[in-house]
Each structure stands twice: as structure tokens, then as C-alpha cells.
Amino acid sequence: SYELTQPPSVSVSPGQTASITCSGVKLGEKFASWYQQTPGQSPVLVIYEDSKRPSGIPERFSGSNSGNTATLTISGTSTMDEADYYCQTWDSSSGVVFGGGTRLTVL
Amino acid sequence: QVQLQESGPGLVKPSETLSLTCTVSGDPISSDYWSWIRQPPGKGLEWIGYIYFSGRTNYKSSLKSRVSISLDTSKKQFSLKLSSVTAADTAVYYCARGIAGYSSSWYFDYWGQGTLVTVSS
Numbered sequence: 001s002y003e004l005t006q007p008p009s010v011s012v013s014p015g016q017t018a019s020i021t022c023s024g025v026k027l028g029e030k031f032a033s034w035y036q037q038t039p040g041q042s043p044v045l046v047i048y049e050d051s052k053r054p055s056g057i058p059e060r061f062s063g064s065n066s067g068n069t070a071t072l073t074i075s076g077t078s079t080m081d082e083a084d085y086y087c088q089t090w091d092s093s094s095g096v097v098f099g100g101g102t103r104l105t106v107l
Numbered sequence: 108q109v110q111l112q113e114s115g116p117g118l119v120k121p122s123e124t125l126s127l128t129c130t131v132s133g134d135p136i137s138s139d140y141w142s143w144i145r146q147p148p149g150k151g152l153e154w155i156g157y158i159y160f161s162g163r164t165n166y167k168s169s170l171k172s173r174v175s176i177s178l179d180t181s182k183k184q185f186s187l188k189l190s191s192v193t194a195a196d197t198a199v200y201y202c203a204r205g206i207a208g209y210s211s212s213w214y215f216d217y218w219g220q221g222t223l224v225t226v227s228s
Contacts, residue, residue, distance in 0.1 A: 001168070033214035035152075042201060042221055043152065048214040086152055090213035095165055096142070096154035096205070 002091035004099035022087030032070035109133040111219035125189040129202030140205030141185040145198040
């Protein structure tokens with residue numbers, strides 16, 4: 001089955017840029033999406049089709065995908081960006097696949 | 108604005124069948140992929156499966172023998188049944204709208220608020 005691997009945690013100082021990675025075999029040949037989840041809330045789509053932002057998502061959120069790694073980049077971070085972030089893709093054999101999630105801490 | 112709302116029992120006994128319904132508003136439910144996703148307490152997201160508006164289904168392979176998803180377009184609802192549950196099925200269950208774009212693009216743009224289902228005697 002297809003797997004996506006994310007680091008369990010990432011820390012960043014306020015105002016700096018956070019990068020969260022998501023690794024999978026030939027992930028760059030698929031599309032990656034990213035979701036933000038704050039405690040007690042439903043996930044929110046922040047990036048789809050590697051780098052597209054849904055309406056209402058700030059330009060501070062950007063994405064890229066190449067080789068075996070997709071990356072979510074959040075610039076100008078603040079405490080409001082503290083959340084769990086999940087990557088997701090579609091695999092023809094496994095269906096929808098989520099990464100294990102990354103806890104972003106801004107301190 | 109599309110809205111989804113899960114409903115169903117919050118407590119299910121081991122070996123019984125978990126049944127949840129998702130009611131959709133703001134979408135005619137005549138396209139796209141209507142999906143179930145779960146999240147055990149303190150853990151990550153797990154896709155369960157989807158039903159296409161045509162009635163075609165696709166389930167996660169490890170759950171396939173126990174899962175069934177159905178669609179009632181007249182009520183704008185879709186439902187999840189998970190049989191022979193154990194404590195490992197305790198989770199927040201989300202319904203969501205899946206979008207399949209071009210060339211295997213896939214993402215969930217609208218999610219319900221989630222409902223906690225506990226499996227316990």
C-alpha cells in the first residue's frame with residue numbers, strides 16, 4: 001500500500017517561514033493536498049493540486065511537489081498557524097492516502 | 108455554501124454495527140465523491156471510503172470487508188455502516204465532499220464537524 005511520511009513536529013519562531021514535508025514514492029508524479037486542523041476542529045483544505053489555494057486561504061500558504069517530496073510552506077508565521085497539518089494524495093491501488101500529520105509549533 | 112452534518116449514535120457495543128448518516132445542504136449531491144474519514148483520539152486521519160453520485164463505491168482495502176456506504180439523493184444524505192466493531196474503531200467520524208480533478212487530482216473541500224463514536228460495552 002502507498003504511504004506518506006511526515007515529520008511528527010516542526011517548530012518555528014514567529015514571523016519566520018515554516019516548511020513541512022511529506023514524502024512518498026514518486027509523489028511528484030501525483031497531486032498533493034494539505035489540510036490544517038486546530039484542536040477540536042475539522043480539517044480545513046489549505047492547498048490542493050500541489051500549489052493551489054482555495055478561496056479564503058492567505059497567500060502566506062504555498063505548496064510545491066517534486067521527486068518524492070511535497071512541501072507546505074507558511075511564511076510570516078504567527079500563533080494562529082499552530083495546528084496539525086496533514087498531506088494527502090490519491091493512489092490508484094490504495095485510494096485516498098493521508099500522511100501521519102505534523103504538529104506545527106510557533107514559539 | 109456547502110454544509111455537511113453527521114448524525115448517529117455516539118456509543119456502539121463491540122461486535123455490533125456502527126451506523127452514521129451525513130446530511131448535505133448547499134449541493135444537489137448529483138456529482139462528486141461523498142466520503143467518510145475517521146480520526147482515532149489523538150491520532151491522524153484515516154480515509155474509510157467514498158460513494159460517487161452514480162452509486163459506485165470505493166473502500167480502503169483493510170476495511171472493505173466491514174464497510175458499506177450508501178447514498179439517498181432524494182434526502183441529500185449518504186450513510187456509513189461499519190460492522191463487527193471493536194475498540195479500535197473508536198474515533199471521530201467525518202463526512203466530506205471529495206473532488207476528483209484532472210489526472211488523478213483528489214482533495215476534500217468541505218467537511219462535516221465530526222461526530223465521536225465510542226465502541227464500548
